[in-house]
Amino acid sequence: MRTATDLDRGEREFSMRDADFRIIAQAIYDHAGIVIGDHKRELVYSRLARRLRELGLPDFKAYLDRLEGAFGDAERNHLINALTTNHTNFFRESHHFDYVRSHLVPHWKRRAQSDGNRKLRIWSAGCSTGEEPYTLAMTMAEAMDGLGGWDWKILATDIDTNVLNHCREGRYEREAVKAIPAQYRTKFFRSSSRDDGHMSVSASLKSHLVFNRLNLHAAWPMKVKFDAIFCRNVTIYFDAESKRTLIQRFRGMMKEDACLFLGHSESLLGDSGHLKSVGRTIYAREGGVHDGA
Ligand SMILES: C[S@@+](CC[C@H](N)C(=O)[O-])C[C@H]1O[C@@H](n2cnc3c(N)ncnc32)[C@H](O)[C@@H]1O
Structure with a gap:
C-alpha cells in the first residue's frame, strides 16, 4: 500500500x-x-x-x-x-459589542465623574483584517457620541503582517460591509472613488486605531494597562499551557475594572486565572466592580 x-x-x-x-x-x-x-x-x-x-x-x-x-x-x-487562520467578520459575536455599549461605556462615564479620567485604551489582540477593531470603534463612536473631551484608542495587533496591512488600509468588499447595520455603515464607510466594489473606513474612525505587529508569544512592549482586551478566536489554535500563560499575561495588562473578551469556544471554565465570568465569554478581575454572571 x-x-x-x-x-x-x-x-x-x-x-x-x-x-x-x-x-x-x-x-x-x-x-x-x-x-x-x-x-x-x-x-x-x-x-x-x-x-x-x-x-x-x-x-x-x-x-x-x-x-x-x-x-x-x-x-x-x-x-x-x-x-495563520484569519477568518473574521463585522459584528461577529455581537453580544460582546452590546456589552461594551450597555455596561462598559456607562461604567466608564460614571468612573470619569468620580476621578476625571477620560482616557480609554482597548486592545484587539489577533485583530486579523480589522473587522473586530473597526466594529469596536463604531460601537465606541456611537456610544460616546456627543461626549467631548474623551481620548479613546484601540490598539489593533496581529502576528500576520498581511492581514495587519489590510486592517491598516481599512478597505472592504461592499458585500462584507452590507452586513453592518445601516446606522453605522452610512456614518463610517465611504464608497471607493474607483467604484471597484469596495468601501473604506472613514478617516475619523480610523484615527482611533493604532496598528502594530505583535506576537502574543513574545515580549509585549506596551507600558499602559487596558480598559478592555478582546482576544477572540485566537487561543483556539494554542495548547492548554500556552493559553493559561496568555490569560495570566492578559490579566496583568488589565486595569482593576477591565474586561477580557474571548471567542465563543474559548471559555475559561476551571482555568479562571483569577478572573470571573461577567457575561457570555466576558471576564473581569475577581473582586472587581463588574457583577458576575
Ligand atoms: C481567526 S482570527 C480571529 C480574528 C478576530 N479576533 C475575530 O474573532 O474575528 C485569529 C487571528 O489570530 C492571529 N494569531 C494567531 N497566532 C497569533 C500569535 N501568536 N500572536 C498574534 N496573533 C496571532 C492570526 O494571525 C489571526 O489573524
Whole structure:
C-alpha cells in the first residue's frame, strides 16, 4: 500500500516528507504557539505550495533549507502569514459589542465623574483584517457620541503582517460591509472613488486605531494597562499551557475594572486565572466592580 509520502513523491508538484511536515509544524509552534496537528497536512501543503512556486524551489526540503539559511528570519514571517487562520467578520459575536455599549461605556462615564479620567485604551489582540477593531470603534463612536473631551484608542495587533496591512488600509468588499447595520455603515464607510466594489473606513474612525505587529508569544512592549482586551478566536489554535500563560499575561495588562473578551469556544471554565465570568465569554478581575454572571 502506498503511503501519503509515496503519493507526494509520485503525483504531487512538490514532495513533502513526513519529516518536512513535522519540522514546519514545530517551527510554527515554536514561533507563534500555533498547534498544527497531522490532520492539517493537506492545508500546510496547499498554503506553502504557492510559496515554493513563487521561490522556484523544487521541494519542501529546499524550503526548509531556506528557513535555516540567510533569509530564514524573513522566510519565517512568510511561513507564519501562510499558516495563520484569519477568518473574521463585522459584528461577529455581537453580544460582546452590546456589552461594551450597555455596561462598559456607562461604567466608564460614571468612573470619569468620580476621578476625571477620560482616557480609554482597548486592545484587539489577533485583530486579523480589522473587522473586530473597526466594529469596536463604531460601537465606541456611537456610544460616546456627543461626549467631548474623551481620548479613546484601540490598539489593533496581529502576528500576520498581511492581514495587519489590510486592517491598516481599512478597505472592504461592499458585500462584507452590507452586513453592518445601516446606522453605522452610512456614518463610517465611504464608497471607493474607483467604484471597484469596495468601501473604506472613514478617516475619523480610523484615527482611533493604532496598528502594530505583535506576537502574543513574545515580549509585549506596551507600558499602559487596558480598559478592555478582546482576544477572540485566537487561543483556539494554542495548547492548554500556552493559553493559561496568555490569560495570566492578559490579566496583568488589565486595569482593576477591565474586561477580557474571548471567542465563543474559548471559555475559561476551571482555568479562571483569577478572573470571573461577567457575561457570555466576558471576564473581569475577581473582586472587581463588574457583577458576575
Ligand atoms: C481567526 S482570527 C480571529 C480574528 C478576530 N479576533 C475575530 O474573532 O474575528 C485569529 C487571528 O489570530 C492571529 N494569531 C494567531 N497566532 C497569533 C500569535 N501568536 N500572536 C498574534 N496573533 C496571532 C492570526 O494571525 C489571526 O489573524
